[in-house]
Amino acid sequence: MSMYKSVTNRRSFIKKMAMLSAMTAAASMFPGILFASEQEKGIPEGANLDWKKGPCRFCGVGCGILVGTENGKAVAVKGDPNSSVNKGLLCVKGYHQIMCIQSKDRLEYALVKKNGKYVKTPLNEALDIVANKMSETIANHGKDAVAMYTSGQSTIPEGYVASKLMKGAIGTNNLDCNARLCMASAVTGFLTSFGADEPMGCYEDIDHADYFITWGNNMAEMHPVLFSRMLEQKTRRGVKIIDFATRTTRSSTASDRSILFEPQTDLAVANAICYEIIKNKWVNTSFVEKHCSFSKGLTNMGYGLEDNYKFADKPEKIDFEAYKEFLKDYSPEKVSKYSKVSVKDIKYLASLYGDPNKKVVSYWCMGVNQHTRGTWMNNLIYNIHLLTGKISQPGNGPFSLTGQPSACGTAREVGTFTHKLPHGVVMNKKDREMAARIWKVPVEKIPSKPTYHATEMFRAVDRGEIKFIWTQATNPLVSLPKTGRYRPAMEKESCFVVVSDVFPTPTSDVADVILPAAWHIEKSGLYGNSERRTQHWDKMVEAPGEATADAWMFIEVAKRMGYGDLFPYSKENHVEEIYNEYRQFHEGAKHGMAPLEVLKKESGAIWPYVDGKSTQWRFNAKYDPACSNGEAFHFYGKPDGKAIIWQRPFEDAPEKPDQNYPFWLNTGRVIEHWHTGSMTRRIPVLHQAMPNAYVEFHPDDAKTLGVRNGENIKVSSRRGSCILPASINERGLPTKGQVFVPFFDENMLINDVTLDAFCPISKEPDYKKCAVKVEKA
């Protein structure tokens, strides 16, 4: 708590805490509310602060922050007014982020489990143990017996050396990351529709749009700074926000219209919107004829519930007439019956997209992505924008938001997924050849087949196939679905578990070796945010004890395993050296990355960075120098230069409420906490504002069940149970027949209850829908 050094006594300290509580409460009522003067006020009088720029540590928005340091300590944070992302705004998590690094239980030294107890061990010795164990496992069981599970919070250099170590040096594709749990459907959506990952637009769309339609997305709590920019446009220009969701949230109440749908039926409603667009002749015919083609894929794909589940789609070209025929099953009248969205509301949504004089941006995040048909849902939103030609223009476009600070920069661009390489995929010979050339390894070293995606990786640990796993900056034993299976799996003797992290977590509790990781501002790095913006920061303060950047720990282990030649980086400049090597993968007009000297000077740059300029709108010849077909638009990710409108049907969820388990369970986040809470629960003001999870009821359901606010409720599924206090008419309001539980609380593990079903194409699990029963505990 030395953040506010002017605090000299307990009473002043408590006053400061009280003020922060009030500011937190205000921030959750008014997303993006700015108390900047308070940040200045907390700075010691006469302080000689050195303000250093960087991106925020938390969500995927990528707000620019300025961290004030004095005498080697971080003492204040404020929004970077020069950042075009947040223009000086920060949310409540952003303001208080540096307070967690001073937590008393910070992991400062390596811990090695000996005879069931953790023993403080010099880092060099711990890294010897990790390297020896990894080498020994490969020697005894083969290279596919070792695995690494990284994070969308890993920096770009960290992801890059992880990929190089696993795929280039060791020669296994057993590398996946927690972005599989949040972003994989967005990736497969982009790749199937456009052949190129990541949004075509940027945050500046907010300043141009007339309508924002949010799909299953509570931006007021999850992306508060962007939402406050939208609210500002509402006040300034009268833009409208339409919230389409399964739960009434703070976003719904701040919107102009809230439309609720039955879980899973977003698939049908999206098709009904397309039906209406075609029926009313709102199709932008010349755009569709020039720039789109039509395809269909396999249906009834299953849900990945069984181990070793495999699926490969078989796309087939169709024509517009066939697509129109398919949509006949999705008239608003038919869809209204099972989606519980009125015919009028479906027609209203279609009319917004269909009006050629209105600019529309669609936003979505976990509601669409964490879906057993997540890829399809992404495709369907693109269909709407493609049919109307509302895409790749200022204020017009589909925009998939990310949850982690470098889900895009690291997980998706560097490619810390089993099937990915820094450029392209392991299945593609040319991509393997490029990686082999830049990594200076024989091309045969890089396997051509993907192995385990996240869920299957932990199933393989359970089956005893993976005998060594190393996780970094992630907490899978809180965040995986159906943790009731994977916790005992990780505790098995058959698998050696290495966890590098900043704080102890339920995942580090099962580790054989715990490595102390440096926190964000204790190392240099780069993140990539939701709008393709790459941001660099320099190390601002020293890490405590022997805490070390993950990238450097990977390099040290690689050297110990005999791969030193492939990792010739220096400790002082490894971030710069790695980034410069990595940039080679993306050279050219389609994905060129800004040089480091530019990123050091500016608050980030958007790729493709061409001739000293960021590209804000891809695929639009006016803005994107990679367009080369002589037309206004060029979807160059596809060989024929055309984006694909996909025929994707409605299919049911794998598990629906029934007599024994009569409620839908929806899980998610709250504004105060970031993901599994390992950082934000160590920030006193945030922890105090939201100390524990809860189960939210619709008041009618609570009345029927005789449940009162605060009463302990047992939420059970076929997989496990969790006891939480009831919450009625507080933060959010689920629809009748649904309960909602946030997942940040490691003492109330709702993921023991969730289902590990996933989208067969993206392999991203669905945390939003399973069947539960609720009873008084």
Add this chain to the structure above:
Amino acid sequence: MPIKSYVVHSISGKKEELITALNNLSQCEVVSAKNQDVLALVTDTANEQEEGILIEKIEAINSLKLLSLVSGFNTPQN
């Protein structure tokens, strides 16, 4: 020795007036939001009775729209 915090909403356009009125009360500490008609307020009083009297004074301020309690602490002086 209660320390309490509140979110205070001002009547539209009267935020500055409300800040001045609250700053005139010695037991109040105010931080104003830059972009909303909202203030964060901390009160520091000797006992609950004094706190009660203070709240009555605050509620009598014309520019006040809504006073909403966030947290309360009871602590010995220093």
